[in-house]
Amino acid sequence: MSMEMLRISAVVCTHNRVEHLAEVLRSLQEQTLDPERFEILVVDNRSNDGTAALVRDIAEKQSNLRYLLEPEIGLSHARNLGWRNARAPFVAYLDDDAVAAPDWLERISLAFERVLPTPGCVCGRVAPIWGKDRPAWLNDRLGRYFSILERQDPPGWLADNAFCGANMAFPRAVLAKLDGFDTALGRRGANLLSNEELLMSKRLRASGPGIYYDPAIAVRHHIAAARLTRGWIIRRVYWQGVSDAIVWRRLEAPDTTHRLKAAVRSLRPIFVLGGRLARNLARGDTKRVFDAALRLVGRGGYLIGLLALEHAP
Template structure:
């Protein structure tokens, strides 16, 4: 089998069904693939919906009872039969040529271990004016290049549309299970951490042609969500790099600088949000560093 498409989900039954249908709607494809729906201990009707629907034989429902996105993703890696493992978010929709365009890139070179693709937004209610362009990636959106290119450091694909050559996991550990979302928290960085390790032995590529659309729900289109997302990014980075609380003074200084800039640009909502995001990130890094010092992130 050539490809295993993986959709990990937690309490998004309707979105997940739409994601599966988008994969099954691939056009002009003669590639054998399967779809793995990894139910990460959902409490909605995800299980019933999949058991009550007459899916094709290549769609498999798998329950992963340990709550955490990395647990779900690693379960998928163990279950996958495909030569390539293609991750699609449960609130994303695959383009009609997604599978074949991603596999085309892998076929360019056996040393390509990971391929990321373009991620376009579906804004529920439209994009708010207060979101600064430089932090749009926090909404898991990517438009890295107009052509197929190698992604050099410090750039990484995003998890809403990222694929791996399964054989890389023969000698590389999969996702770190102390990183990644668990329920409603926004811990992250498990993708970039894994890709950093893969990059030591393999090439990382990007394609604009194997694209997906990512739904940005109204619940995320508020300042509170964005600041909370960045706060957890700070905790994630502190956990990933095992930062200690000794760098506290540096973070406090950066917070003070951001606060001063807010006072200087009060009439520009995007600039104010840019600085508030930096403050939230630094606060998260401080909290994460103290958690590391006390052994709470292990």
């Protein structure tokens, strides 16, 4: 592969998702962009399900595919290994259970070439592939917890930080300048920590480069049936609360006194939500009970995130 022609590195970080990985890699093999212009890096985050054998077998037949092992469990660790080993000036991330549109890499590459000033991040649409029928309780507000991003904005600069890690790309130089993704955030083992993309977006904005969104830069994302339960969304919302607190701590760097004051302030909404939950339970209002319970769990997670002694990488 000619290093002069290489334009973009597609990074797939994976942990025990071999059942989806072949489909993910096939979507990257079928890209409209000239294969000489991109490489595919699969970062194996200590899988034990045959991932290494699958990727190495495909790599024997595909010269632009490389296998990397990240033994430290954590999505942010894997993403950082990906950009640090990327040979191209731009790095695009695709989830290990997502399927890229055929022109995904071509559109990302064109955005970086044509949009001025050069974006700090290019992102796009993420549509769901449902593992079973969408539950009635899963409204659009909760959809964000499942990495669904179907905003219909025309191509342009985002005024908010709402982009999705299943479909995002950065100049490698920007990732290097910001030292990549914060390893205190992102999935790690059984927990559902998130917000590594949110913290990245806030640091991007603070350093200058904007975030460019194009709905035509599209992927589809598998949502497993096991996630489409109330139990899973309760866990997810709890860890979202923890993640939000960690982002606040990372940005504000509060001392112990300020953390404790923030924790005390967070008690009032917990009591309010607890009262609302009790009233809805007494009325037998199932929908409002679930909504209040989710909000209460999220606030509880935020309190735990504030009080935890440390969230080190």
